[in-house]
Amino acid sequence: MTEKEKLDIxxxxxxxxxxxxxxxxEKAANAIxxxxxxxxxDAWLEMAGSVSVRQLGLLDLxxxxxxxxxxxxxxxxxxxxxGRRDVxxxxxxxxxxxGKIVNLDGMGNRVAAMAYGMRRVILIVGANKIVAxxxxxxxxxxxxxxxxxxxxxxxxxxxxxxxxxxxxxxxQRICNVTTxxxxxxxxxxxxxxxxxxxLGLGWDPAWPAERIERIKTSYRVxxxxxxxxxxxxxxxxxD
Ligand code: SF4
Numbered sequence: 001m002t003e004k005e006k007l008d009i010x011x012x013x014x015x016x017x018x019x020x021x022x023x024x025x026e027k028a029a030n031a032i033x034x035x036x037x038x039x040x041x042d043a044w045l046e047m048a049g050s051v052s053v054r055q056l057g058l059l060d061l062x063x064x065x066x067x068x069x070x071x072x073x074x075x076x077x078x079x080x081x082x083g084r085r086d087v088x089x090x091x092x093x094x095x096x097x098x099g100k101i102v103n104l105d106g107m108g109n110r111v112a113a114m115a116y117g118m119r120r121v122i123l124i125v126g127a128n129k130i131v132a133x134x135x136x137x138x139x140x141x142x143x144x145x146x147x148x149x150x151x152x153x154x155x156x157x158x159x160x161x162x163x164x165x166x167x168x169x170x171x172q173r174i175c176n177v178t179t180x181x182x183x184x185x186x187x188x189x190x191x192x193x194x195x196x197x198x199l200g201l202g203w204d205p206a207w208p209a210e211r212i213e214r215i216k217t218s219y220r221v222x223x224x225x226x227x228x229x230x231x232x233x234x235x236x237x238x239d
Contacts, residue, residue, distance in 0.1 A: 040087075102141060127198055
């Protein structure tokens with residue numbers, strides 16, 4: 001199955017599960033004008049540290065445009081419009097072919113906001129995050145995404161050293177909250193864009209080494225920039 005075919009199947013399933021709009025684009029760059037169009041210029045934004053958002057350059061574009069928010073964490077208490085025009089701009093850790101959105105969080109801020117409380121949730125998902133089913137999604141987040149994210153963050157967890165999850169009891173454990181959004185929650189309003197190009201973190205170990213290396217390198221570059229701008233680094237399974 002090609003990436004485009006996977007995208008189309010996942011998009012159809014997401015629509016069946018109540019998510020709308022769901023748009024597929026070939027090039028990741030083609031997502032940018034669509035997302036900018038979805039966001040009002042005065043919308044207060046939160047992005048929960050999303051690497052996919054950073055890779056698209058959306059952070060700078062939205063800041064240049066004057067959108068408030070976009071700090072991580074955002075000073076929500078100072079936002080006079082809180083609850084009225086909040087938009088969460090994030091990715092997911094994995095998306096199944098039958099349209100289920102799977103995430104693993106350290107603090108739970110991202111997944112909580114995804115399910116409830118935001119006026120709109122904009123979800124950007126690269127082809128590398130589409131998996132066959134929930135079993136593959138959970139395996140992927142626990143044994144691929146979390147260990148590599150922990151390594152990039154430099155946290156002291158066993159997986160950061162070994163690359164494998166040992167269901168640790170580390171104080172810096174980055175995976176504490178797992179969510180599966182099976183259908184659109186009644187008060188959540190999602191706008192979803194799927195890209196046939198890879199974005200963020202996630203790969204199948206059976207893929208060609210160059211593709212995996214490209215995903216890792218691109219992710220690491222963004223995390224290094226993120227860490228430089230935010231000291232000390234905050235643990236949490238980013239996307
Ligand atoms: S439970 Fe611990 S070892 Fe496993 S992925 Fe999470 S932080 Fe790493």
